[in-house]
Amino acid sequence: MSTMSKTCIISGASRGIGRSIAIALSNRQDITNFIIVSRTEDGLQETAQLMNPTKNVVYYAMDLTDYEAVQELIETVGERYGSIDYLLNVAGYAEPKSLLETSVENWEMTYKVNVHSIFFLTKEVVRFMKKTGGKILNVASTAGSSPRPGWLAYSSSKAAIISMSQTLSDELSEYGILVYCISPGRCATELRRALAPDEDQSTIMQPEHVAEIVDNLLSDNGICLDGQDITVRKQMTKVSSSK
Amino acid sequence: MGNVSCILLSGGIGTRMKLATPKQFLLVGGKPLLVHVLERIDTIEEINEIIIPSPKDYMKHTEEVLNNFGFSTPIRCIEGGATRQESVCKGLLEVSNEQSIIHEAVRPFVTREEFVELIQNQDEAAIFGLDIPFTVLGGNDYIEENLERNYLINVQLPQRFPTEKLLAAHLNATSKGLSFTDDASLYFDFYKSRVKVIKGSEYNLKITNPIDRNIAEVIYKEYILGGNGNVYNV
Numbered sequence: 001m002s003t004m005s006k007t008c009i010i011s012g013a014s015r016g017i018g019r020s021i022a023i024a025l026s027n028r029q030d031i032t033n034f035i036i037v038s039r040t041e042d043g044l045q046e047t048a049q050l051m052n053p054t055k056n057v058v059y060y061a062m063d064l065t066d067y068e069a070v071q072e073l074i075e076t077v078g079e080r081y082g083s084i085d086y087l088l089n090v091a092g093y094a095e096p097k098s099l100l101e102t103s104v105e106n107w108e109m110t111y112k113v114n115v116h117s118i119f120f121l122t123k124e125v126v127r128f129m130k131k132t133g134g135k136i137l138n139v140a141s142t143a144g145s146s147p148r149p150g151w152l153a154y155s156s157s158k159a160a161i162i163s164m165s166q167t168l169s170d171e172l173s174e175y176g177i178l179v180y181c182i183s184p185g186r187c188a189t190e191l192r193r194a195l196a197p198d199e200d201q202s203t204i205m206q207p208e209h210v211a212e213i214v215d216n217l218l219s220d221n222g223i224c225l226d227g228q229d230i231t232v233r234k235q236m237t238k239v240s241s242s243k
Numbered sequence: 244m245g246n247v248s249c250i251l252l253s254g255g256i257g258t259r260m261k262l263a264t265p266k267q268f269l270l271v272g273g274k275p276l277l278v279h280v281l282e283r284i285d286t287i288e289e290i291n292e293i294i295i296p297s298p299k300d301y302m303k304h305t306e307e308v309l310n311n312f313g314f315s316t317p318i319r320c321i322e323g324g325a326t327r328q329e330s331v332c333k334g335l336l337e338v339s340n341e342q343s344i345i346h347e348a349v350r351p352f353v354t355r356e357e358f359v360e361l362i363q364n365q366d367e368a369a370i371f372g373l374d375i376p377f378t379v380l381g382g383n384d385y386i387e388e389n390l391e392r393n394y395l396i397n398v399q400l401p402q403r404f405p406t407e408k409l410l411a412a413h414l415n416a417t418s419k420g421l422s423f424t425d426d427a428s429l430y431f432d433f434y435k436s437r438v439k440v441i442k443g444s445e446y447n448l449k450i451t452n453p454i455d456r457n458i459a460e461v462i463y464k465e466y467i468l469g470g471n472g473n474v475y476n477v
Contacts, residue, residue: 127313171273173468174282 012091014043133176169227185233250334279351296323371443
């Protein structure tokens with residue numbers, strides 16, 4: 001992992017945490033090629049414009065729950081750039097409902113986006129990454145490790161991501177692949193705004209804060225933090241009142 | 244030395260492990276035993292051909308495993324023989340290089356460096372072997388003879404031979420109905436020529452009995468991931 005022309009794939013990069021991560025990482029010296037992926041072309045285009053213009057940024061608007069499409073994408077990327085050094089699985093989906101209101105379609109979509117897409121991407125990327133080593137970072141959630149009534153599909157899918165990360169960290173270690181898992185708490189994203197419309201988003205953690213942590217984890221600072229569920233959250237501080 | 248072929252024996256059907264899954268497909272460190280060896284061989288430039296004799300019923304599964312892990316070295320899966328000896332012989336008939344390495348999937352912890360040492364050794368034929376640290380006696384139900392421990396070798400794989408000469412020795416053994424448990428003894432019996440014994444490693448475990456799988460997990464974590472055998476130390 002010492003070359004300076006690395007290739008990085010980021011899913012869910014059209015908005016929120018994924019976009020902030022893409023922007024932050026584009027200022028790193030070691031990564032030259034960025035492949036940013038999500039369903040929304042407009043969002044990806046906007047993200048690409050916000051990234052460091054000296055970098056090679058390619059975006060693909062696609063359905064990450066389509067295994068064949070993922071296979072095709074990764075094969076194209078692997079063959080074009082020779083190696084895939086970073087994979088960041090950020091794409092996520094949430095439609096929180098109580099158990100009795102959760103439709104089968106909701107359940108399946110949540111798992112397809114949050115769990116299956118990570119499996120698809122990781123499986124295909126590792127076919128290339130195992131030759132050179134690399135780093136994989138999965139974005140789970142604090143909902144994956146504590147009860148969230150009304151969020152059954154989402155929270156259990158995030159628990160799956162935590163477990164997948166821990167298992168893959170062990171399984172892929174022989175290839176020099178480090179697997180990270182972060183679990184952000186409340187974060188000022190569009191998704192969060194839809195779920196908590198009354199919240200003052202300026203008081204909670206911003207996507208840029210998460211991106212900064214990710215940037216650190218993927219640097220040499222993060223070498224002892226792989227294989228763990230790392231909670232990323234902003235402590236609420238009491239506003240001091242002046243006399 | 245030029246290019247070398249590797250015959251990787253993968254012919255188990257799991258009898259001694261008392262398992263429905265043949266040993267070569269058992270997971271250690273999360274991946275099949277067969278894959279452990281292939282991933283190391285795949286990094287050795289001199290080995291440009293791998294032949295895997297496999298039980299007929301497991302050929303398809305073997306090919307699926309090979310495809311899933313995506314190796315660079317050309318690998319051919321062939322139908323193995325009824326015995327280990329026959330499988331090696333069938334493999335030798337497929338080999339295109341002058342030198343062949345014989346190895347087995349159930350010895351997953353041979354390092355890249357050990358393979359390279361075997362290839363670079365200048366003797367006509369070379370094997371890995373270890374001293375025997377315990378007493379060995381001749382006999383079955385009763386002791387029939389004392390054996391000189393210092394003179395005995397715990398024979399390991401991988402082993403390297405000139406392909407044509409090993410094949411000739413095999414064909415001779417087959418025609419005379421002679422059976423051997425490994426190729427060094429078969430080769431030596433036929434030629435009586437020098438076979439170099441390179442000092443092997445205690446970590447080169449042959450996974451035979453159920454308890455070996457537990458030992459293998461420890462070796463994998465402490466020895467392979469510990470850095471000694473990890474060829475992906477990036």
